Amino acid sequence: MVERTDILLDDEKKDLLGSTEFEDTSTVKVPESLIDQVIGQDEAVEVIRKAAHQRRHVMLIGSPGTGKSMLGRAMSELLPVEDLQDVLVYNNPEENNNPKIRVVPAGRGRQIVDAHKMEARKKTQTRNMFFMLIMMGLLVYAYYMGQLLFGIIAAALIFLTMRYLIPKDDSMVPKLLVDNSKQKKAPYVDATGAHAGSLLGDVRHDPFQSGGLETPSHERVESGAIHRAHKGVLFIDEVNTLRLESQQSLLTSLQEGEYPITGQSERSSGALVRTDPVPCDFVMIAAGNLDAMAGMHPALRSRIKGYGYEVYMRDTMDDTLENREKLVRFVAQEVNRDGKIPHFTRDAVAEIVREAKRRAGRKGHLTLLLRDLGGLIRVAGDVARSEGAALTEMRHVLEAKKMARSVEQQLADMYLERRKDYSMFKNSGAEIGRVNGLAVVGDSGIVLPIMAEVTPAQSKEEGKVIATGRLQEIAKEAVQNVSALIKKFLGEDITNKDVHIQFIGTYEGVEGDSASISIATAVISALESVPIKQNIAMTGSLSVRGDVLPVGGVTQKIEAAAQAGITTVLIPKSNEGDVLIDETFRDRIKIIPVTSISEVFEYSFSGQKPKLLEKLKKFAAEKKLGIVLPETIPTPSKGL
Numbered sequence: 001m002v003e004r005t006d007i008l009l010d011d012e013k014k015d016l017l018g019s020t021e022f023e024d025t026s027t028v029k030v031p032e033s034l035i036d037q038v039i040g041q042d043e044a045v046e047v048i049r050k051a052a053h054q055r056r057h058v059m060l061i062g063s064p065g066t067g068k069s070m071l072g073r074a075m076s077e078l079l080p081v082e083d084l085q086d087v088l089v090y091n092n093p094e095e096n097n098n099p100k101i102r103v104v105p106a107g108r109g110r111q112i113v114d115a116h117k118m119e120a121r122k123k124t125q126t127r128n129m130f131f132m133l134i135m136m137g138l139l140v141y142a143y144y145m146g147q148l149l150f151g152i153i154a155a156a157l158i159f160l161t162m163r164y165l166i167p168k169d170d171s172m173v174p175k176l177l178v179d180n181s182k183q184k185k186a187p188y189v190d191a192t193g194a195h196a197g198s199l200l201g202d203v204r205h206d207p208f209q210s211g212g213l214e215t216p217s218h219e220r221v222e223s224g225a226i227h228r229a230h231k232g233v234l235f236i237d238e239v240n241t242l243r244l245e246s247q248q249s250l251l252t253s254l255q256e257g258e259y260p261i262t263g264q265s266e267r268s269s270g271a272l273v274r275t276d277p278v279p280c281d282f283v284m285i286a287a288g289n290l291d292a293m294a295g296m297h298p299a300l301r302s303r304i305k306g307y308g309y310e311v312y313m314r315d316t317m318d319d320t321l322e323n324r325e326k327l328v329r330f331v332a333q334e335v336n337r338d339g340k341i342p343h344f345t346r347d348a349v350a351e352i353v354r355e356a357k358r359r360a361g362r363k364g365h366l367t368l369l370l371r372d373l374g375g376l377i378r379v380a381g382d383v384a385r386s387e388g389a390a391l392t393e394m395r396h397v398l399e400a401k402k403m404a405r406s407v408e409q410q411l412a413d414m415y416l417e418r419r420k421d422y423s424m425f426k427n428s429g430a431e432i433g434r435v436n437g438l439a440v441v442g443d444s445g446i447v448l449p450i451m452a453e454v455t456p457a458q459s460k461e462e463g464k465v466i467a468t469g470r471l472q473e474i475a476k477e478a479v480q481n482v483s484a485l486i487k488k489f490l491g492e493d494i495t496n497k498d499v500h501i502q503f504i505g506t507y508e509g510v511e512g513d514s515a516s517i518s519i520a521t522a523v524i525s526a527l528e529s530v531p532i533k534q535n536i537a538m539t540g541s542l543s544v545r546g547d548v549l550p551v552g553g554v555t556q557k558i559e560a561a562a563q564a565g566i567t568t569v570l571i572p573k574s575n576e577g578d579v580l581i582d583e584t585f586r587d588r589i590k591i592i593p594v595t596s597i598s599e600v601f602e603y604s605f606s607g608q609k610p611k612l613l614e615k616l617k618k619f620a621a622e623k624k625l626g627i628v629l630p631e632t633i634p635t636p637s638k639g640l
């Protein structure tokens with residue numbers, strides 16, 4: 001069995017950036033178009049290009065921060081700008097509540113409105129001139145009649161009437177509903193979380209609904225996101241969060257390519273108004289995670305399926321030199337986009353690449369959760385800037401890593417503190433039925449103590465497995481599977497016993513089966529009264545044959561164990577390559593990859609275990625589970 005403390009160290013000794021030539025990121029070439037800046041999502045990029053050409057809708061499903069909205073913006077750059085149009089809404093003198101719609105080429109709308117305004121202004125000026133002449137005549141007449149005071153009062157009254165009571169006649173001036181005059185590319189409209197009004201358009205309420213003081217209804221019409229996205233891209237993240245009625249209306253607008261605007265609030269005077277259909281010929285990008293897809297209106301989903309593309313965004317990309325070079329470009333892109341932070345030195349970029357490997361949590365991969373990585377780049381740049389440094393260096397990135405902790409990491413630290421306060425976990429000595437398991441909360445690891453206790457069965461018929469600690473589906477199943485295995489494993493009838501398994505301090509709930517080797521160890525320890533070393537923590541999934549299978553988040557788990565003062569951690573051998581622990585922890589923890597549950601026992605049980613060994617041998621002899629056993633359970637090696 002190999003003990004590894006140097007996992008991935010060899011790899012780090014190599015230059016992470018290979019022969020990529022650059023001194024700092026200021027010399028790295030960044031492509032101009034947004035679509036060429038997208039990293040690691042080749043399939044999505046190809047689909048977006050195709051969909052832009054064919055004007056098809058796209059559904060992008062995947063983790064947040066992988067570039068979904070970036071692809072939406074990129075698509076808008078690919079759509080032809082010549083097709084853009086302006087939309088005007090006009091008063092309808094015959095039916096005030098049914099404003100008329102006119103579509104003109106982009107830029108023309110503003111000219112039309114200006115021309116109408118000019119005309120209305122001229123009309124008002126002529127009218128004002130007329131009133132002025134009357135006032136002057138009145139004053140002259142009053143002067144000659146010796147009634148100047150009366151004349152002044154009358155003129156003032158005429159002036160006030162003209163100024164405040166006679167409304168300006170601009171009811172014929174259309175309103176520019178969609179203005180594309182300044183657009184250099186097709187519009188990109190983000191309608192994430194939009195309520196009905198902002199998505200589909202609205203008509204404002206008018207408190208003065210009659211008597212000549214009312215605002216003409218066409219002036220109260222407001223465009224919706226679907227109209228502003230006409231000939232462009234409508235991006236909706238978490239499409240399932242839109243109300244079902246809104247999704248239904250969205251579907252209608254997709255099918256028709258036009259959608260009238262009406263007041264969305266039933267009790268408002270706006271609800272009486274309904275315009276002619278307003279064009280909304282957009283390409284939709286619906287984004288979200290798998291839940292979003294499940295919660296989506298089925299008809300809307302099938303429309304996208306039938307008339308568009310669906311892509312699953314990737315979370316990681318292969319760790320090749322070519323992809324590392326793309327990350328170099330990513331750093332340059334993010335620095336340029338920020339505009340304030342200094343460029344990165346080669347070493348600083350190497351540290352970012354290392355972090356991308358670490359965050360991938362998978363052997364031979366680099367993370368594509370690039371928004372988060374971009375966050376780290378900005379914090380590092382800010383640290384450098386606050387020091388007045390000309391370039392962002394590696395030490396700034398290391399400093400930023402300490403500062404840019406996610407809420408989950410902060411939460412994990414809080415739990416750690418709390419557990420320390422109440423001595424909830426141990427890192428020395430040995431104890432029966434108690435294991436330091438490991439789990440991941442968000443993107444942070446935590447030590448998750450698991451206790452097992454065996455008591456005579458409460459029910460007469462059969463003993464039960466009782467697991468507590470807010471276990472969710474998969475975790476519950478894991479507990480059941482492990483207990484079945486243990487019964488088989490020990491070859492002992494434990495049907496007359498209740499096995500209590502408690503996950504301690506799991507306020508955040510437990511999901512997954514990565515604690516199954518810990519559960520097995522805790523239960524067997526409790527059944528056989530063999531103490532477990534508390535300086536050891538472990539993670540791994542257990543097959544029904546007794547093999548230790550891979551789990552997720554090993555790096556974070558190992559770091560959490562080290563932070564809790566644990567000195568040895570057992571991980572599945574197949575996860576060996578995924579380990580990329582932070583330098584600060586490297587000397588503090590020994591990592592032992594294991595392949596079978598017997599190895600787990602070998603390392604974690606303390607003292608002599610003749611009875612257990614006997615059982616294991618018998619068990620192996622029956623070859624039920626294919627476990628290879630040592631001749632004797634050895635005294636564990638130094639430091640364990």
Ligand SMILES: Nc1ncnc2c1ncn2[C@@H]1O[C@H](COP(=O)(O)OP(=O)(O)OP(=O)(O)O)[C@@H](O)[C@H]1O
Nearest residue numbers: 037038039041064065066067068069070370371374
């Ligand atoms: N694949 C990528 N290539 C280059 N940059 C990326 C990529 N993914 C994310 N980024 C960077 O992260 C930023 C945020 O990403 P974006 O908003 O597109 O993610 P998203 O998938 O839409 O997330 P959410 O679903 O949370 O909105 C981008 O503006 C860009 O700077």
